[in-house]
Amino acid sequence: MIFNSVTYILFLILTVCLFWLLPKRPRLWMIFLSSLTFYGFWRPEFLAVMLLSAATDYFVAMRIEASEVLARRRIWLVVSLFVNLGLLFYFKYLLFVVDNAVVVMHFFGVEVQSPVLNIVLPLGISFYTFQTISYTVDVYRKFIRAEQDFILYGCFVTYFPQLVAGPILRAGELLYQLDAKPSFRLDTFVSGLRRILFGLFLKVVLADNISPLVDAGFSQPISALSAIDVLTLAFLFGFQIYFDFAAYSHIAIGSARLMGISFPENFNFPYMASSPREFWRRWHISLSSWIRDYLYLPLLGVKVQDRSVGGLAAASEEYGARGRHPTLVLFATWGIMGFWHGANWTFILWGLYHATFIALYRAVNPWCSRFPYFVRSCGGWIITLPIAMLAWVPFRAKSVGDTLGMYGKLFAPRDYLWLGMRENAYLAAATLLIAFVGTYFFHERGGRWLHQRLGFRFVAETLLMGIITGLVFVFLRPISQFIYFQF
Amino acid sequence: MPPVSSDIGSARTMLAAIFCGTAIGLALIITFFGGAKGNYEDAAALGAQTTSVFAKVGRHPIHCQDGRDAAACIKGARDRKATSSVLWLGNSQLHAVNQFHQGEITATPLLFDSLVPRGLDLVTFSQPNASLQEHYVLFEYLRRQLPVRVLILPVVFDDFREEGLRDEVAALARDDPTAVGLSETEIGSRLVTDARSAPKDQETAGIAQTMQEQAERWLNGWLEAHSSLWQTRPAIRGEIFISLYKLRNTLFGIKATSKRKMIPGRYLANRSALAAILGAAEQNGIRVVLYVAPLRGGVETPYDTTEYSRFKAEVETLAKQHHATYSNLEALVPNELWGEKEATGLGEEAELDFMHFKAGGHQMLAAKLYLLVRDALTSREVTR
Numbered sequence: 001m002i003f004n005s006v007t008y009i010l011f012l013i014l015t016v017c018l019f020w021l022l023p024k025r026p027r028l029w030m031i032f033l034s035s036l037t038f039y040g041f042w043r044p045e046f047l048a049v050m051l052l053s054a055a056t057d058y059f060v061a062m063r064i065e066a067s068e069v070l071a072r073r074r075i076w077l078v079v080s081l082f083v084n085l086g087l088l089f090y091f092k093y094l095l096f097v098v099d100n101a102v103v104v105m106h107f108f109g110v111e112v113q114s115p116v117l118n119i120v121l122p123l124g125i126s127f128y129t130f131q132t133i134s135y136t137v138d139v140y141r142k143f144i145r146a147e148q149d150f151i152l153y154g155c156f157v158t159y160f161p162q163l164v165a166g167p168i169l170r171a172g173e174l175l176y177q178l179d180a181k182p183s184f185r186l187d188t189f190v191s192g193l194r195r196i197l198f199g200l201f202l203k204v205v206l207a208d209n210i211s212p213l214v215d216a217g218f219s220q221p222i223s224a225l226s227a228i229d230v231l232t233l234a235f236l237f238g239f240q241i242y243f244d245f246a247a248y249s250h251i252a253i254g255s256a257r258l259m260g261i262s263f264p265e266n267f268n269f270p271y272m273a274s275s276p277r278e279f280w281r282r283w284h285i286s287l288s289s290w291i292r293d294y295l296y297l298p299l300l301g302v303k304v305q306d307r308s309v310g311g312l313a314a315a316s317e318e319y320g321a322r323g324r325h326p327t328l329v330l331f332a333t334w335g336i337m338g339f340w341h342g343a344n345w346t347f348i349l350w351g352l353y354h355a356t357f358i359a360l361y362r363a364v365n366p367w368c369s370r371f372p373y374f375v376r377s378c379g380g381w382i383i384t385l386p387i388a389m390l391a392w393v394p395f396r397a398k399s400v401g402d403t404l405g406m407y408g409k410l411f412a413p414r415d416y417l418w419l420g421m422r423e424n425a426y427l428a429a430a431t432l433l434i435a436f437v438g439t440y441f442f443h444e445r446g447g448r449w450l451h452q453r454l455g456f457r458f459v460a461e462t463l464l465m466g467i468i469t470g471l472v473f474v475f476l477r478p479i480s481q482f483i484y485f486q487f
Numbered sequence: 488m489p490p491v492s493s494d495i496g497s498a499r500t501m502l503a504a505i506f507c508g509t510a511i512g513l514a515l516i517i518t519f520f521g522g523a524k525g526n527y528e529d530a531a532a533l534g535a536q537t538t539s540v541f542a543k544v545g546r547h548p549i550h551c552q553d554g555r556d557a558a559a560c561i562k563g564a565r566d567r568k569a570t571s572s573v574l575w576l577g578n579s580q581l582h583a584v585n586q587f588h589q590g591e592i593t594a595t596p597l598l599f600d601s602l603v604p605r606g607l608d609l610v611t612f613s614q615p616n617a618s619l620q621e622h623y624v625l626f627e628y629l630r631r632q633l634p635v636r637v638l639i640l641p642v643v644f645d646d647f648r649e650e651g652l653r654d655e656v657a658a659l660a661r662d663d664p665t666a667v668g669l670s671e672t673e674i675g676s677r678l679v680t681d682a683r684s685a686p687k688d689q690e691t692a693g694i695a696q697t698m699q700e701q702a703e704r705w706l707n708g709w710l711e712a713h714s715s716l717w718q719t720r721p722a723i724r725g726e727i728f729i730s731l732y733k734l735r736n737t738l739f740g741i742k743a744t745s746k747r748k749m750i751p752g753r754y755l756a757n758r759s760a761l762a763a764i765l766g767a768a769e770q771n772g773i774r775v776v777l778y779v780a781p782l783r784g785g786v787e788t789p790y791d792t793t794e795y796s797r798f799k800a801e802v803e804t805l806a807k808q809h810h811a812t813y814s815n816l817e818a819l820v821p822n823e824l825w826g827e828k829e830a831t832g833l834g835e836e837a838e839l840d841f842m843h844f845k846a847g848g849h850q851m852l853a854a855k856l857y858l859l860v861r862d863a864l865t866s867r868e869v870t871r
Contacts, residue, residue: 001699006706041699187498193505216650219681224752420751422648427735458500465508470516474723478693478703 001041001160002485003251004203005478011038012196015160016258024181028151031178035158039123046122049087054157056083057132061139061146073140080136084129091121096343124164126340126487130290132157135171137294144172152179161255165248165484167266167286174261182260192257194465199250201468203482204475207244210432211480213425214240218396220420222405227415228426230393230406231386235429237396238389239436242270244483245284269440271388274380275365276357279388291337299329331355341487346394346403353391517716520723536828537843538587539579542596542611550582550595550611553625554655560610561632569608573598573860574629575639576622578646580780581613583843585826591846597853602860607636614656618649619757620678621656623764627668627675628659630771637860638773640764641780641816642802644790645842647757648750654689657682668767674759730833737832743839744787749794758801765809774863775811777802781852783841785822812863819855820848 001008015034022030040047060080064073089097095117102114135156138144147153155178156171217225217233225233249266256263266285273279280288331352338351368376390410394403409415419426450457541550547563548556564572575581575595584591599609610633612625622640629635652660659665660682669675686692690707694700710717735741768775779799782788788795799815806813824847828840 002693005694005699005703006710007699007702010706041702042694042697044698185498186502190498190501190505194501197505219650220752221755224755418751419748422750424735454497454500457497458504461501461504462508462511465505466512466515467508468512469505469509470512473513474516474720474727477690478699479689479691481693 001038002478002481003248004200004208004476006476007041012255012258019259020184027181028149028155028178031155031160032151032158035155035160035163038160039158039163042123043120046120049091049122049125050128050158053084053087053129053132054154056080057136057157058147058150058153061136062148064136064139065146077136077140081133084133088125088129091119091125093339093343095119121486123485127166127168128157128163130168130294134168134290134294138171144175147171147175159256161252162263165245165252165482165487166284167249167252167263168290169263169286173264177261184260188257188260188262192254195250195254195257197254197465197468197472199247199252199254200472200476201247202243202250203247204477205471206432207240207247208475208480210236210240210243210428213428214396217421217425218398222402222409224420225406225409226418226420227409227412229420230409231390232421232426232429233396233406234386234389234393235433236425238271238392239429239432241392241395241483242267248482248484269443271385271436272381272440273384273388274377275384276354276361276387278380279384280354280358287337287340291333295336296329296333299333300326327359330359334358341395345400346397349394349400349403350391353394357387513716516723520719520726536826536837537583537585537840539582540584540587540591540593541582542593542599544596544599549599549609550593550613552582552614552655553612553621553653554658557612557629557632557659560612561629564608564610564633567608570634571606571636572608572610572633573602573637573639574626574633574635575609575611575613575856576617576625577611577613577639577641577780578617578643578842579613579615580641580643580842580844581611584849585828585840585843585845588846592849593846594849594853594856597850598856598860601853601857605861605864607860614653616646616649618646618651618753619760619764620650620674621652623675623760624652624656624660624665624669624678624682626764627767628662628665630767630773631664631668635773637776637863638764638768639776639778639856639860640761641778642761642798643780643842644749644795644798645747647754647798648747650750650753650756652678652682652685654685657685658687672759672763672766674756674763677756678760733831733833737834742831743828743841744789746791747789748791749798754798758805761802762805762809765805765811768811769809775806775809776856776859776863777806777811777813778856778859779815779817780842781820781844781848782817783820783822783825783839783844784818786839789841812859812866814855814859816852816855820844820851824848824851 001011011034015030018030018034019027036047039050057080060076063076067073067076098115098117102112105112135144135153139146147156152175156169156175159174159178162169214233214237217229217236220229246267253263253265264286268282268285270279270282273282334351334355335348336351338347338349338354341347341350368380371379390407393406394400397403397406450460541548541552543549544563544567547566548559549563551557551560575598581595582593584593595609595611602609610629612629614621619642626638630638660669660679666679666683669679686695688695691700691703694703707717765775765777767773779802790798803813803815805811824845826840826843826845827837828843830836830838
């Protein structure tokens with residue numbers, strides 16, 4: 001089920017009402033069954049894949065906890081990783097591996113035919129497998145106890161607000177909240193309602209209407225695009241994917257808050273970052289925190305953290321200079337993170353692009369620290385913003401060839417002298433950038449001022465809600481999935 | 488931790504703001520956009536002073552738009568037992584009459600009446616802001632449905648700035664025989680791929696072929712049956728986009744006389760589509776009358792002069808290569824037969840309409856095209 005639909009609104013109303021009315025045990029069953037229903041509305045046959053992953057880790061975690069012998073615990077951990085990564089490999093990466101193997105064989109003169117494999121990617125598999133892996137690893141690390149109650153554990157894995165596209169949560173963050181019925185708080189409930197409305201606005205009003213401009217631009221042959229067009233498309237897609245994904249997170253966080261359950265934030269004005277490192281403290285925070293704790297820090301050989309906050313950058317500041325082969329680990333981690341997003345060389349290129357700029361930043365940062373804060377901050381933003389936006393080119397382009405072709409335009413001076421798209425594309429990109437920066441400064445400065453003045457806040461909120469709900473009412477329809485559904 | 492009273496007060500204020508805001512938002516929508524009509528695409532393309540007229544002969548239309556009414560035009564031609572058809576494809580210039588008066592007709596029925604004595608039937612298809620790529624799809628589809636002997640095709644510089652297939656044309660590209668025909672060219676293959684990957688229903692594209700699609704359709708149907716405001720949402724969206732379009736034009740001083748630049752990628756795609764149409768017609772023995780569409784004279788054209796001259800030269804070259812009858816009809820319709828259109832900016836007067844002429848212009852166009860069709864049937868030389 002996707003959020004931007006009348007079906008979801010009805011489903012949410014029903015689920016929230018039942019949540020507050022039911023006693024504990026029936027409530028857990030309701031959450032579990034409604035989450036399965038939520039997922040089954042897409043393709044019920046793939047429920048089995050999700051339940052296999054969940055059931056495997058439920059069983060494995062109990063086996064790990066039951067054994068004090070390290071070797072046996074490790075074996076069970078490997079079983080969990082094998083099953084989850086095996087599922088991920090089969091559904092997501094098998095076609096990619098086979099296609100590339102055929103290319104390599106052709107290169108060496110071995111004539112083989114590409115087998116026809118009809119494999120459909122189950123929705124959210126990258127998210128729920130990571131979530132169940134984190135549960136098993138946390139039990140192995142003795143951060144948490146294995147959950148004995150399968151229904152409670154099942155609620156943690158399948159909890160519908162974050163099931164398909166995150167935020168990726170740790171068992172330690174969610175299990176206790178699901179187990180204990182929170183007391184109803186009006187401020188939390190209202191905050192959830194606002195987040196949902198705001199998320200729907202970002203998705204159905206902004207992201208879905210930027211999409212045609214992006215599609216039109218990327219469907220052009222590379223020769224028909226100028227350097228300005230490449231930059232414009234990078235910014236447009238950067239805003240589209242941000243609004244799309246942030247919308248999902250807002251609605252997920254808001255939906256959970258209607259039930260008194262708190263999720264960590266997943267975004268924090270990422271395009272206001274003044275360094276590549278800071279960008280990853282603000283973008284998809286739960287994923288980069290997961291990568292930090294389950295991949296990056298273990299590869300570095302240093303102590304892990306245990307929370308879905310801070311992102312990858314928090315670790316690299318503390319541990320980047322220490323640990324074994326930090327630069328190699330950085331590139332390996334980012335390559336894997338790129339590959340997690342999609343089975344295509346373009347995503348790996350995306351990951352390595354980010355790793356390159358983080359490595360460059362690490363190298364120049366000591367030299368930059370001699371500048372005043374204002375210069376570092378503004379100058380850093382001016383440099384980081386286009387770097388972050390241009391990173392999205394491989395994310396959206398059809399191939400590595402197209403990506404390199406588009407990047408190549410930026411280094412051809414003559415390609416700055418003409419324009420190849422319709423005027424609206426440039427106008428939209430400029431308007432979005434100005435509005436985004438304006439919103440950030442209002443949120444940081446004006447928000448505090450308003451917060452202290454209830455009367456003004458009521459008027460401002462009424463106007464804002466009028467615009468948001470009016471536009472959501474007009475534009476609400478499931479014309480597109482969320483971009484991160486494809487991962 | 489129990490909630491602090493100020494938190495509760497603040498929460499109540501925010502909840503009240505949400506409800507008040509929602510009520511105000513919906514009230515504003517009803518006030519400003521409640522009268523929105525369904526066909527906002529035509530409203531945006533034509534404006535209030537121009538009326539769309541789709542001609543009929545007897546019970547059957549002879550002038551249709553695209554996939555949504557193609558069957559009616561095809562049936563009409565078959566019921567008339569047409570053995571040779573003239574197919575006329577174009578943009579809104581073919582169906583729009585500026586300063587329309589009751590009883591006036593477009594060029595289509597006039598040309599139809601002229602061609603009947605020569606044993607020729609006529610069917611016209613036109614859409615607002617049509618591109619050559621859409622014409623290509625329509626041509627490949629319709630030549631398999633009708634005994635097309637002559638194709639009349641206007642070329643408009645504006646149409647070469649368009650891109651993509653509207654849903655009603657994409658549906659025709661998914662027709663198997665049409666897709667096979669289109670796939671013989673690179674541009675056609677791309678159009679087929681785009682059409683096949685495009686959702687059949689845009690409104691539920693995100694949940695296509697899922698259980699939720701059925702639930703969503705049912706819920707939408709129920710809401711449309713019980714709420715006229717819900718029913719009017721597509722038209723309201725259209726009005727919002729038209730308002731944004733006018734705001735943009737006002738802020739940047741864009742008018743009907745502003746220069747329209749070539750968009751290289753789209754120009755190349757549309758030129759390829761034109762070449763594909765001419766090639767397919769030549770291969771199948773279909774005569775082509777290719778003409779540069781009439782444009783309002785007496786004022787500076789809204790195109791870059793160099794680009795427009797290059798465009799006309801390229802079209803003429805393509806016509807020669809494929810033995811099409813070519814004619815430049817830019818100056819065909821005198822100034823007094825052109826009208827005005829709704830301003831493209833906010834709160835402005837009407838402005839010149841470069842594309843849509845009055846009924847008298849349609850008479851002149853029909854008369855000229857009759858001569859060109861006659862010439863095309865008797866000669867394979869390019870004429871002016």
